[in-house]
Amino acid sequence: MASFPNLTPSVQEALICPICRKGFTNPVSFECGHTFCQSCLLKSCQENSTPLLCTECGRINQLRAFQANASVGLTATAAPKQRAHCLQDPEGHGKCEVHQEVRKRLCGEHRRPICMACSQCQGPEAPILTGIDKAAEDFRRKLPETVKELCKQREKVARMLQHGKALLEKLQEEAEFQKKNIMHSFQKTFEFLEEEMEECMSNVEKQVRAQVEAQERRIAALVNQNQEFRKRITELEEECIKPDLDLLRNVREIVKRNESVLHQEPQNFCLKRIVCPIPAIIEAISRFKVDITLDPNTAGPGLIVSEDLKSVCRGATQGTSLNPSGGFEDLFLVLATQSFISQRCYWEVQVPGHTSWCLGVCNISSELENFFTLMAVDNGNGHSLYAISKSHLQQKTQQLRYLCTSESAFKVGIFLDFHHGDISFYHVNEKHLIYTFPTISLSGPYKPLFCLGTQGLVNDCSLTICP
Incomplete structure (x- = not known):
């Protein structure tokens, strides 16, 4: 069985073919998602009749119903190289290019790893040197506190986000509520305006009707007065052609009748301005x-x-x-x-x-x-x-x-x-x-x-x- 000691067991298992139990070579995948070496799969096809049965999930697949899985192949290829690198530098620190020694210390000024020989070359005023392992361990002790603070801040942001969304929903509800209020208020205003307009129009009609009736009465009075004048004129014309004695016999009565008519002043027309305040x-x-x-x-x-x-x-x-x-x-x-x-x-x-x-x-x-x-x-x-x-x-x-x-x-x-x-x-x-x-x-x-x-x-x- 192939082994990748620098990887976790679950990752190692994911890079091994279920048939040959070795690292993948030209991996291919079925529709169900399980991956095999291409050579192992073809060999299994020759030994068994179609359709093929997936050894992992038991799903029946058609022959040739598989595709190359490039990502798994690249990972399986890179794993041995990573393993070789780790064997050269078990602690992952790398070697110094000048002294060919493993870098085990950390320069305090630039926070970069150096080897023991480089640390001995430092002058009396050189920055403080720290072991990489110790620096990493110190940093690991600090990380949980940072993670804890980040979690607190994340929870705070989550609460604020939830509160903000709730406020946004409330704002939208308030906007809809205000729109309905505005529509209702304007509808009421339109109703009041229509009622006021009808009342104003009615007042104008009343004013016009009152003036029309008054003018009609004046016109009727003038018509009667005109007819009375015409009657008196005709009467006087008839009296004028009578004999002298007949004329003088009725003169007092004629003068008295005409004086009452002559003293009736005709009424002038007077139109009042129609005003309707708004x-x-x-x-x-x-x-x-x-x-x-x-x-x-x-x-x-x-x-x-x-x-x-x-x-x-x-x-x-x-x-x-x-x-x-x-x-x-x-x-x-x-x-x-x-x-x-x-x-x-x-x-x-x-x-x-x-x-x-x-x-x-x-x-x-x-x-x-x-x-x-x-x-x-x-x-x-x-x-x-x-x-x-x-x-x-x-x-x-x-x-x-x-x-x-x-x-x-x-x-x-x-x-x-x-x-x-x-x-x-x-x-x-x-x-x-x-x-x-x-x-x-x-x-x-x-x-x-x-x-x-x-x-x-x-x-x-x-x-x-x-x-």
């Missing part, structure tokens, strides 16, 4: 609020910009009005310092109640070829509001007359949304939309603009950007 809209767009300051260099003649650049008023001296291609007659204009090109922006402006004014945005050009504004014209009893715009798609200034009437100063909110092409104006005090321009294509930077009328009192006629 508080949530102001809170929603307020998160896009930006800081706006005025640019004194762009202020028209007669305008005075405050030191904090947040307010503009008309000076005592009148200047010439700015007329940039129509739409700004009798107005002094000043632009903001900031410009916007691709974002959502919102700002609020306190407007006066005793003069004309104009707010909006315009592109940055010397002639203001593109602008979208809300203009208030002072009519003596309040403001008539107009939406005025001009863009590269329009040949002339577009004007939508009479949006509503305002009788006092109030706060205007301007919302600019480049993504949706949206420019809207809000009545902040009453919390409702005044007007939004139809969806447009906004290109190029736009600046906020502010205008004050050239006519009217100087006092209490300032535009102030709200903080």
Whole structure:
């Protein structure tokens, strides 16, 4: 039987052919995994009829149903060489190339093995020498402690890993939980918004229905009054052609009847502005609020910009009005310092109640070829509001007359949304939309603009950007 004394018994057994009980020569393996020498296997095939029976596991294999096992062959070939090397150097230390002596000591400086002759050649200041066997034994005594510490650290890492995986699972569960909460909250919000929208629409219908009924009553009264006037006119015309005595006989009664009709003043039509406050809209767009300051260099003649650049008023001296291609007659204009090109922006402006004014945005050009504004014209009893715009798609200034009437100063909110092409104006005090321009294509930077009328009192006629 072959022997490999430098190997463990289990490894030795794995390198021996089960048939010849010697080291493998050209080993081959069956499908069951057991290995034999090729010559032993072929000899066994000649002596026995097919199919072959594996001597190790008893599995029946077909003839030639085996493959060469190169890895076992290489191991079996290297084992004798290792054994010869061990016979030359039983302790595995190797020999010194200079003195041809076995290296049995360890140089303390470089931790390399040297022979006894090399150690005697060391000077008085030579590093401390240690026997290899003793150094190895010392190191072996230390290794268990290191292994013990490594095991502790490994257990700690394993616990941390398990804890981390548990936290990850918990995080994923929390994310799913929060997603469900968000979906539920938004669904509830949509439900509330739909209910609020239906309520607002119903309020508008009620306001419209009430005004329609009132106007219908006024129309019916005017129709009756008109018919009564026609009747009196016909009666008077008939009286006028009567003889003198007949005319004078009924004159007092005729005058009395007509006086009562003449004293009935016809009722004028009066439409009230339909307003439906939506508080949530102001809170929603307020998160896009930006800081706006005025640019004194762009202020028209007669305008005075405050030191904090947040307010503009008309000076005592009148200047010439700015007329940039129509739409700004009798107005002094000043632009903001900031410009916007691709974002959502919102700002609020306190407007006066005793003069004309104009707010909006315009592109940055010397002639203001593109602008979208809300203009208030002072009519003596309040403001008539107009939406005025001009863009590269329009040949002339577009004007939508009479949006509503305002009788006092109030706060205007301007919302600019480049993504949706949206420019809207809000009545902040009453919390409702005044007007939004139809969806447009906004290109190029736009600046906020502010205008004050050239006519009217100087006092209490300032535009102030709200903080």
